[in-house]
Amino acid sequence: MEFVILGLLALQAMTVYEINKALENSISLFYSASFGSINAAIGRMLKKGWISGEEKVESGRNKKIFHLTSAGREAFQNWLGSEIEAEKVKDPALTRLFFMGMLPIEQRISVLERHIETLQQTCVTLQAIQEQANCIELPQDLNEVYACQMLTLQYGLDFYRFNIQWYQDLLDELRKKNPAK
Numbered sequence: 001m002e003f004v005i006l007g008l009l010a011l012q013a014m015t016v017y018e019i020n021k022a023l024e025n026s027i028s029l030f031y032s033a034s035f036g037s038i039n040a041a042i043g044r045m046l047k048k049g050w051i052s053g054e055e056k057v058e059s060g061r062n063k064k065i066f067h068l069t070s071a072g073r074e075a076f077q078n079w080l081g082s083e084i085e086a087e088k089v090k091d092p093a094l095t096r097l098f099f100m101g102m103l104p105i106e107q108r109i110s111v112l113e114r115h116i117e118t119l120q121q122t123c124v125t126l127q128a129i130q131e132q133a134n135c136i137e138l139p140q141d142l143n144e145v146y147a148c149q150m151l152t153l154q155y156g157l158d159f160y161r162f163n164i165q166w167y168q169d170l171l172d173e174l175r176k177k178n179p180a181k
Contacts, residue, residue, distance in 0.1 A: 001041040006076040009068040105178045123160040
C-alpha cells in the first residue's frame with residue numbers, strides 16, 4: 001500500500017480523498033484500498049519521513065496535502081527497481097470452480113453463464129476506459145509513465161479476454177454433457 005501511495009504522490013501532491021479517487025480511477029483493476037488502510041499507510045509513511053503533510057484552507061475547508069520527500073522518492077525508486085515477487089492467483093471464481101462438481105450440471109451451466117456475462121461487462125468497461133485514455137494529451141515528460149500505465153490496462157483486457165474464452169470453452173464442454181441447456 002505504501003509504495004502505491006508513494007507512486008501516486010510522485011506524480012503530484014494529493015489529499016487522502018484525492019489518493020482514494022486516484023486509486024479508484026487508475027489501479028482498481030488490480031489493487032483496492034479503503035480510506036482506513038490509506039490513512040494507516042499515510043501514518044506509517046509520515047513516521048518514516050517518506051512524506052510530509054501541509055495544511056491548507058481551500059473554499060473555507062481545511063485540507064491536508066501530502067508531498068513526497070526525498071527519502072520517500074528514494075524508497076519508491078528502490079521498490080520499483082527491486083525484484084518482483086510471484087503471487088498466488090487470487091480469483092474467487094477458481095475457488096468456486098474447485099467445488100463446482102458438487103452442483104448439478106444444469107446449475108454449473110447457469111453459474112458459468114452468469115460469470116461469463118460479468119466478465120464481458122468488465123471487459124466492455126475496460127475497453128471504454130482504453131478509448132478514453134487514447135484521447136488524453138500529456139506533457140512530454142509523462143509519456144513513459146503513461147505508456148506503462150496503459151500496459152496495465154492492456155493486461156487487464158487480455159486477462160478478461162482470456163478468462164472469457166477459458167470459461168466459454170468450459171461452458172461448451174458442460175453443454176455437450178447436458179444437451180438440454
